[in-house]
Amino acid sequence: MDVMEVGSVPLEMGSITPCRVLGSMELIDEGETDHKIICISLSDPDASQIRSMEDLERVKPGTAARLVNWLKRYKTSDGKGENMLAQETPTTAREALDIIAETHQRWRMLCGKDNGTTGYGGTLPGTEGFYLDSPSCKGE
Known part of the structure; x- marks a missing residue:
């Protein structure tokens, strides 16, 4: 994005x-x-x-x-x-905001910050135990 x-x-x-x-x-x-x-x-x-x-x-x-x-x-x-x-x-702006929200939730999951409220079950396939190496993306 x-x-x-x-x-x-x-x-x-x-x-x-x-x-x-x-x-x-x-x-x-x-x-x-x-x-x-x-x-x-x-x-x-x-x-x-x-x-x-x-x-x-x-x-x-x-x-x-x-x-x-x-x-x-x-x-x-x-x-x-x-x-x-x-x-x-x-x-529309609403559709774009939905895209931003979905993309942000995927980022949270990749960073290990998902709170389990998504339909993805908390992890993206193939990312178990993986956290992006960025200062704002270290597991909390």
Whole structure:
């Protein structure tokens, strides 16, 4: 999962920035879904007017089409073919938030932090006894 911030003020790559989720696009990368979450920084001058993908198109016409174009072609500079999208219409903010929640729960399970409330039974297949080696992902 990647996050694409569509505001008018450049952000430092990798920065932690409070954002509003607007929707998502689903790139098919080597046969697997790669979610691209679309958001706007809460500090962006247009953030008060943009709460959905529809608002984004109203305030910044053509943004969704430019995102589709970029997602399809951004790997071609490496000599690869065009990417495929599951659909060319972005998901809603609610659908994107559900994707984020599901992905976060899978991360918690991989880190050994699952509280047993998921339908996965507490571990992902093939991850028994495995914890990701990251400061925030050591078993609690």
